[in-house]
Amino acid sequence: MTTSTGGDLAIVGARLRTLTGENETATALLIRDGRIAALGGDAEIRAAAETAGIEVRDLAGATVTPGLFDSHTHPHWAADVTAGVDLGGLGTIAEIREALAAEHARLPEGAWLRGWNLEYEPFEETGMRGDVLADAAPGRPVALVCYDLHTGLGTAPALAAAGIDGAREFDDASEIVVDADGTPTGELREPTAYQILFDAAPAPSHEVERDGLRDMFRRLAAAGLTGGAIMDGKDRTVELLAELEERGELDHRVTVHHWHAVGDTDEDVARVIAAKDRAGRLWDTGAIKLFSDGVIDTGTAWLHTVDACGDGRVPFWPSWERYAEVVRAYHDAGMLIATHAVGDYAVSRVLDVYATLPERPGVPFHSIEHLEVLADEDVEQLKGSGITASMQPLHMQWRAADHSDNWTVRLGPGRDATGYRVRSVLDAGVGVVLGSDWPVAQYDPRLGMAWARGRHTPGDPSAHVFEPEQRLTGEEALLAYTLWPARARGHEDRGTLAVGSVADLTVWGADPVEATPDELVETPIVLTVLEGRVIHEG
Template structure:
């Protein structure tokens, strides 16, 4: 049986997220649970009596453990093994990076890349042919930073058996030219996954080790857990294997990814497995899509974007979305729906509003809510939903609105983006996250963007919609207490007796530190289930 850790932390400044223990400076943990909160002498004596080791943190600030409400660590552990293409602004720069990787790799290996940006292809469109001779004869498969578009060269398309357009159950698309030949652009997961599934995969042991190492990497930034938003059967298997071997260092909720084409039998299988869990992981949650993203014209908007796109749902039959939501709701599962566009948010709210109450269970979430009209903010009021948002994604915006996101939305609509303050003021619970590997996983950056709405540490940086800034306390709550409440956990997100001992120990108070200072505040300890996972 997996056991929690034992530790005493003394000499601390505590941010408990409760009204209790205002003068406490120490915490005693037994078997992964907080059993005593008090002064240093009291807790030290109790620890010595039980043979529990003490850590004096010398005035560091201890908060409940940070929780990323929207993340993809299993996926990230695989795709981030390729080239990081972030910041490469021209096709020439991309070709050089691919050529260098081609020269390094052994025969038979694919060139894989992630974090690809759209800007290098603004004039040409996404064309695999532009990159082909950088790696002659070798398959090249790249994925854009938002995880909604892939780009493949001819050898990669051939390996996947892609010769032309195909019909998908959802809004995915193999883009073809006037002659019907694939261009290499693959929109949405059902299309691009055809290519990535054809690439050589990690073996089971390597895959397990990659996920273990990914969780430990996250712990170095103070993260103690997260909501995995692309869960599949293999994710659950890996978590179980890691925990059994003593290698699971993260507390996670797995949202099973429901594909549009999943039939009633598939829904029934997911429901039948909804109670699978371990000490540090649980299932019982679902992830669905209602639309795509602004940058490719696949977000679902009230009015068309500047390119005439934005009026199509991800589901060809929207009524089927309602049926699936009701089935999972009635089964007692927690539902998260991706909705970037304002119209998508409003349509998801309409479906959620038809659901009957469930006594003692939390209500569902909408993920991203990237653009919101005033009427959408009002519709959120009293809805009971959790708004899971990522102001961190504003990092790709340009002060002069020359970025693809703002150009696509059209003049004046950029101000409707990332309205986290408006949503919070409407009485809606807000949780924050990264969408890693879409954006950086570091929660200090996530909080800094939510608070400052500009590039942290750059005093000359443009501030986007300053009226939407969060306070330091709100940003911390959105990474601690509010995610716990959104999932119905009374023993998480707080420092309290009987709460789980998931703790983040900071070199300075994250609430008092400015948004610009926050990303540089050191993490002294990350404690999960009473075990020190990271020590800085």
């Protein structure tokens, strides 16, 4: 990783994807004080740079695009969650036990064993139970979280350390799952429940937490990302961002969506609103994240009709009227609201609430996050709503061509075709932005774009294509990571290569629009540039 100082740079010898419809023949650009000062031919820009004593990078045929922005991500959370053992791709309980046993042997006595990326399919016969894993790490607290961050799993020592000894009532739809006799099984549904478990584990030091977030941002830069919307913001997140920027170690442009919990009071809302204008050079905080439902896999998504297990008709909020009150308060305060809505009915009900909000001239409208399944009537309701649809087609990676995956089975026969309808949403005139939901799915935007365009496993042209009619074009996928998220947040100086635009750039080894989805995931990231600073060099 190479980090330059200052914000002046010249790039020549490149193809520029300006996304403005202008300067399409330009091959070079000049950056002064973190902003694009000129676009033109190589000789012109080189001469201007040399006169001003500015470094010139000859990129010999690379393609420059505006910097990529992940519209739904959790880097602060990920820095903590991914500190454990990665259980992704382990398809049986025996494989999971083997991985936990190896980690158990490595850890010192008394340490907690943490794991992430756990999948649901291995537990189809037993149910999500901690006791089926207990012998992998005898006596040691084991705390795991599923890949979607909606379910935790703990063994008996971990549950005991956290004081989890029975069912509890929560303000939201979270649940400590118990047996018939009231004994916890180890399954903890939704964050309010499983956070009790993880809060009991030893916390990292301030320095470890801060440096972990710094290093996480640098990992994102290596994949071409220059910024993102943090969807689980808290006061601690803001404090760390401010400290990193003060230390000159913040290499990411961030919007922090404060996570509003269902149980938050009017006083909590007022406190968040009072701090809404807190910002730095590279970060701001005037945004909110709420949940309307959970996920398909656990039966907590809010659906028009019940799923195959008879679930799916319960919202995350005991009082939907309270959700509407909270949304109105944040709306009136001028904040940008993002609401998680996976189920089709959840999308419809959120749209109902958003439709009651008064206009705010000059202020961008709100988003719905995921829109994972949509009935035709929901697509119709989206028309003219003014919302931004923040979607993640790469979450289709857990689907199976034979319909045997947990998501499809749980949703019910024939309903998988209503999933990830990004083309339908776009054709309905709705603004679309793409993201990863990292660490739910991989943060690499090349994967995100490839799934949106190909709707099959990237790198395998023979792989099954899910709903091919829902594919995006190469240009649309790029726009959904650049210009469209900038516009959705009201930024006129981001998401394009134009004079006056912020010089956040992603430099590719080949044109990401012309590359096939299968080629895209292997396309090198040559440079990642933030405000004219090279924050990654491949």
